[in-house]
Amino acid sequence: MKTNFSRRWFVKGLAAVAVIASFPGAAFARATGAFKADKTDSVVNVLFGDLPIEASSQITFRLPDIAENGAVVPATVATEIEGVTQIAIVIDENPNPLSAVFDIGESSVADVSTRIKVGKSSVARAYVKSRGRVFMTTREVKVTIGGCGG
Amino acid sequence: MIRGTVCLVALLAGAGSASADPESDRQALARYFEQRFPDVEVAAHIDGAYALNAQTREQWLAMEDFPPYEFSVDDGEVLFGASFKDGSGYQDCFGDGNVKAHFPYFDLKEQSVVTLELAINDCRVASGEEPLAYDGEDIALLSAYMAFTSRDSVIDIEVPPEGLAAYEEGKQYYYSRRGQLNFSCSHCHMQMSGMKLRAETLSATIGHVTHWPVYRLKWQEIGPLHRRFKECNEQVGAEGLEYQSETYRNLEYFLTYMSQGLPLNGPASRK
Amino acid sequence: MKRFIALSSMLFVCLLAQANQLTMESVSEQILQAESLHQKARTVGHGWVITLKLIEQAKAALADDQLIKADELSKRALGTALASVTQSIKEKRVWRSRKPSS
C-alpha cells in the first residue's frame, strides 16, 4: 500500500512543480511555501534555488540594534544596485523566517520600509535579487522582555 | 510702607517653607532636571524617555512617521462629530476640541479635579446621553482626537486656593513610597530618570502628561494616562486604582502643573 | 505611631500564645486581622497586591481543610498587611524629603 501512495504523490508533485515554476517572482515564493519554511536555508533554497548568495555592502538595511518592542520593529531595505527585481526580509529565529518579499517593478526604486515582528533576538537578513544574482547583508536585532520587571 | 514690607517678608518666608505653592514646586523640579540633564532643554522632556535615549528615539521617530494611532484620531473625529439625541454635540461643549491645554481644572461646585475624560461625560450627561466607560474604547478615541486638535497649544491650568488640597494630595501621592517594592514615582522618574530598568529608559517627571492618550506598542491600542498609572502601581506591587478615581485625578492635576507652560504633543506612540 | 507599635506587638504576642492550638477559628481570626490591616492600608492608598493574593490563598486553603497551609499563608498575609500599614504611616511623615527644595 505504501509504495503506490508515494508514487501517486510523486506524479502529483511533478505536475505541481511544473505549474508553480511559471509564476513570476514572489508569487513563486508564495506558491512554493517559502512563507511556511521554518529555517532560513530552506527559505533561501525555495526563493533563489542554488544561486550563490553574495554578501554585499551596497545594501542599506536599517533595523534597530535593540527593538523597542518585538511586535513592531521598523525595517528598511534600500540599495543602489541596478536592476533590482526582488527584495526579501528574513528573520532567522522567527518560527517562519521569511517575513516579506517585494517584487520591484522597473519604475520602482529599490527602497522599501515596513514594520515586522521579531520573536526573539536574531540575525536578520536582507536579500536583493538583481540580474540573476542574489546579494545579502545581515544585521543583529536584540529583543528584550518588555517592562521594568517587579 | 512698613506694613507692606512686613507682610511681604511673611509671604516670602511662607513660600520658602513647606507651603504648597505649585509654581515654586514646578520651578524647583525644572531646576532639578536642568542640573540632572544640562544638555536637555526642559521642554524636550515632552518626548519622555525618547528625549534621554538617542537609540530608542530613532525607532520612535520611525513609528511617528506614520503612527498607528492615526486611525484612532480618525475614528475619534467621527465620534466627536456625531450629534446627541437632543441634537447638540461635543462641539457645543468643546468647540473644535482644542481645549486640552486647560485640563484638568478644579471645579469649585464639585470641589474636585475635572479631567478631560470627566468633562466628556459631563457634556454627554448634560444632553441626556449615557456616560462612557472610562476604560472603554470610545472615550480613548474621543480624547485622542481632542489631544490631536490641541497639539502645540501650551499647558495653562490653574490651581486656585480651593484646589490646593487636591494638588497637594497628588504631590504627596507622587513622592510617597508604595507597594511591596516600596518605590515612589519620584524614585524612578526623578532620581533614576535617564537610567535603565532592564531595557527601559526611565523618563523624567516633567513632560509626563503632555502626550496622552498614548498608543503603546505593548497594548497594540491607544490608552489613557490612568491606565499607565494603574500599570505602574501594579509594577511596584501596589494595588492599582480605578481610572478617573479621585487619587488618579489629583495625581494628574499635580503632574500637569509640573508641565505647565509646555506644548501638548499628543496623542503619541510609545513602546 | 507609638500607640500603633504597641498594638501590633500585642497582636503578635497573642498570636504566638495560640500558635500551638491551631484551630479553624484561630486561622480564620488571623485572616480577618490580615484583611482589616490590609483595608487600613488600602484606604490611604497603600494596599499591596501580595496581601490580597495571600489572603485569597489562605481562605482557599482553609476551605480545603488544609489548616497548616492556611495558617502559614494567613501569617504571611498578616506580615505583608502590617508592612503596608507601616509603610503608609512612615511615608506620611517622610515624603516631603523627596521633593526638590524650592
Next chain:
Amino acid sequence: MTVKPVKIRGRLKGVIANIKCLMPHPMETGTRRDDAGELIPAHYIRTVTCLHNDSEVMTAHWGPSVSKDPYFSFKIKTASVGDSIKVSWVDNLGETSSGDIVLK
C-alpha cells in the same frame, strides 16, 4: 471585521514619489491566544499591489510576521503631479481593501 480603507500619503520630490501607507489589519499569526485561552485563527494580509496610473509598479507578499496595522513605504521613479497611486491588499481570508491618492 469591518474592512477599512488604506491610508496613503504621497510626496513628490522631482520625479521621485515617496509613498507611505498604513493599512488597518489585525495581522494575526494564528499562534496567539485570546483572554479565554482560545487560539485566534490566522488572519493576515498576503499580497499588496501598488498601481501607478493603473500599471503595477510594486507587489509585496507578506507572511503573518508583518506587524499589526501594517506600514509600507516605497518610492516610484518617473512620477509627476496628477498621477494616481492606488494600493490594495488581499488577506488569507479573501478580504480586500484599497486606498488611492492623486499626487500633488
